[in-house]
Amino acid sequence: MNFCSQCGARVALRIPAGDNVPRYVCDACGTIHYQNPKLVVGCVPEYEGAIVLCRRGIEPRRGYWTVPAGFMENGETLQQAAARESQEEALIDVAVGSLLCIAHALYANQVHVFFRGRMRSASFGAGVESLETKLVRTEDIPWSELAFPSTDFALRCYLEDPTGEGTDCRFTEVARRL
Numbered sequence: 001m002n003f004c005s006q007c008g009a010r011v012a013l014r015i016p017a018g019d020n021v022p023r024y025v026c027d028a029c030g031t032i033h034y035q036n037p038k039l040v041v042g043c044v045p046e047y048e049g050a051i052v053l054c055r056r057g058i059e060p061r062r063g064y065w066t067v068p069a070g071f072m073e074n075g076e077t078l079q080q081a082a083a084r085e086s087q088e089e090a091l092i093d094v095a096v097g098s099l100l101c102i103a104h105a106l107y108a109n110q111v112h113v114f115f116r117g118r119m120r121s122a123s124f125g126a127g128v129e130s131l132e133t134k135l136v137r138t139e140d141i142p143w144s145e146l147a148f149p150s151t152d153f154a155l156r157c158y159l160e161d162p163t164g165e166g167t168d169c170r171f172t173e174v175a176r177r178l
Contacts, residue, residue, distance in 0.1 A: 001024045001033060004026035004028065004029060004031055004033070005031075005033070006026065006029050006031045007026060007028050007029040007031070009026050009027070009028035009029065010026075010027075010028075011024040011025060011026050011027075011033060012024070012025055012027060013025075016032050019032075023035075035109075036109075037109045037110055037111050038071055038072075038109065038110050038111075039071065039072040039078070039081075039110070039111055039113060040069055040070060040071055040072070040105075040110050040111070040112045040113070040150075041069060041070070041071075041072045041078050041081035041082045041085065041112075041113045041114075041115075042066075042067050042068050042069020042070065042082055042085055042086075042112070042113075042114050042115075042154070043067065043068065043069075043082040043083075043085075043086060043094060043096055043097075043100075043114060043115040043116065043117035044067050044100060044114060044115075044116060044117060044154055044155065044158040045067070045068060045086055045090065045092055045094045045117040045118070045119050045124075046116070046117065046118055046119065046162065047118075047119040047121075047122055047135060048122075049137065049138075050135045050136055050137050050138070051067070051135070051136060051138065051141075051155075051158070052067070052068070052090050052092060052119070052124050052133055052134070052135055052136075053065045053066065053067060053133065053134055053136055053141070053142075054066055054067070054068055054089045054090050054126070054127075054129075054130040054132075054133050055126075055130060055131040055132045055133070055134075056129070056130065056131065056147055057126070057128070057129050057130050057131040058129050060147075061147035061148065062131075063131065064145055064146060064147035064148075065142050065145050065146050065147060065151070066146065066147040066148060066151045067114070067151055067154060067155070068082075068085045068086040068088075068089040068090045068092070068094075069082075069085050069089075069112070069114070069151075070085040070088070070089070070129075078113055078115075079096040079115065082094075082096045082113075082114075082115050082117065083096050083117075086117060087127070088127045088128070088129065089127045089129050089130050089133075090124050090125070090126070090127060090130065090133045091123070091124055091125040091126070091127055091133075092119050092123065092124045093119070093120045093121065093123070094117040094118065094119055094120065095117065095118045095119075095120060096115050096116075096117050097115055097116035097117055097118060097164060098115065098116050098164035098169075099113070099114075099115055099169045100114045100115055100116050100154060100157050100158060100164070100169065100170075101113075101114050101153060101154050101157040101169055101170045101171065101172070102114075102169065102170075102171050102172075103149070103150035103153050103154070103171075103172050103173070103174045104171070104172070104173045104174065105148075105149075105150060105173075105174050106173060107175070107176045112148075112150040112154075112174075114150075114154040114157070116158065116162070116163075116164050122135075138158075138159055141155055148174070149174035149175055149176075150174050153170075153172050153174060157170050
């Protein structure tokens with residue numbers, strides 16, 4: 001960051017009074033510009049014992065498989081974001097269920113939140129960010145072709161407890177790549 005979004009003056013990276021973390025501070029107007037993690041939200045959409053996977057059509061990890069997920073937008077809940085991403089990436093109408101897992105992607109300054117999801121119909125397809133989508137049985141998950149460690153973690157959590165009746169939400173910190 002070079003300039004203040006409030007007044008346009010140059011900012012400096014320093015520790016503000018009463019803080020302990022370097023932040024971009026505008027010396028002209030005093031605005032402190034906080035940088036916080038971004039939320040990535042998705043779900044594992046299930047239909048009659050199978051789940052929908054999306055082959056990514058965008059970077060990063062174009063061509064690899066993932067569950068529908070993406071950045072949360074302002075003005076929406078976590079569940080609304082998971083449903084929207086499912087519609088955008090896989091053209092599915094999903095009932096977002098219980099919280100499945102949370103993965104801390106510290107390397108990317110992101111928190112990934114996944115829910116269980118139940119497709120309301122067998123209808124699905126490739127949205128604009130997907131090359132293709134497919135409904136797979138859990139034994140056919142392409143583990144070596146998954147896009148992100150958080151996708152791997154979410155799918156393993158789902159396999160351990162697909163209904164959400166057995167375990168609580170799980171947490172992990174994920175590495176940069178699988």
